[in-house]
């Protein structure tokens with residue numbers, strides 16, 4: 001298989017499950033935001049690695065909004081996949097759900113988009129295969145990822161001009 005042969009979105013998918021334990025919670029007995037960011041970054045890194053099959057680093061994490069509190073004892077389900085590949089960078093989307101341990105009811109809790117860059121052995125950005133989105137949902141995610149990338153680049157340019 002050539003290095004540029006597209007890989008299916010499904011090859012990158014990750015589902016990770018965590019239980020909120022006392023060291024993960026604050027005095028309100030809800031999950032620390034920072035702990036959730038750690039779990040999101042881990043889950044997304046595995047998705048990027050599964051796609052690239054190279055070492056990867058987190059280049060950026062977009063805005064993160066916490067929709068509902070996640071409580072001590074809740075189950076947290078994180079689902080990640082590579083949405084889009086540019087050249088050396090990949091956008092990974094992560095959906096976070098809060099699962100009630102008694103009822104099994106799941107509630108959307110957060111969503112995050114992260115950019116990972118694949119690196120060569122000498123730590124230079126390395127080109128990775130494109131991702132092949134075969135169903136309408138994955139095609140929509142890829143189209144949205146392209147729009148988000150354009151916004152990211154515009155934002156970085158504006159910030160670099162404002163604060164060189």
Ligand SMILES: CC(C)(COP(=O)(O)OP(=O)(O)OC[C@H]1O[C@@H](n2cnc3c(N)ncnc32)[C@H](O)[C@@H]1OP(=O)(O)O)[C@@H](O)C(=O)NCCC(=O)NCCS
Pocket residue numbers: 057058059060085086087088089090115117125152
């Ligand atoms: C990410 C990193 C490898 C990019 O290096 P660089 O010298 O800027 O490389 P380039 O300018 O060639 O850019 C490489 C790719 O990264 C993307 N990129 C660079 N900085 C980015 C950022 N802040 N957000 C999103 N994408 C970024 C570029 O758009 C480019 O993508 P493309 O090849 O798909 O078009 C480098 O900034 C780095 O090592 N950062 C630290 C990463 C790290 O330690 N992460 C853990 C944080 S604790």
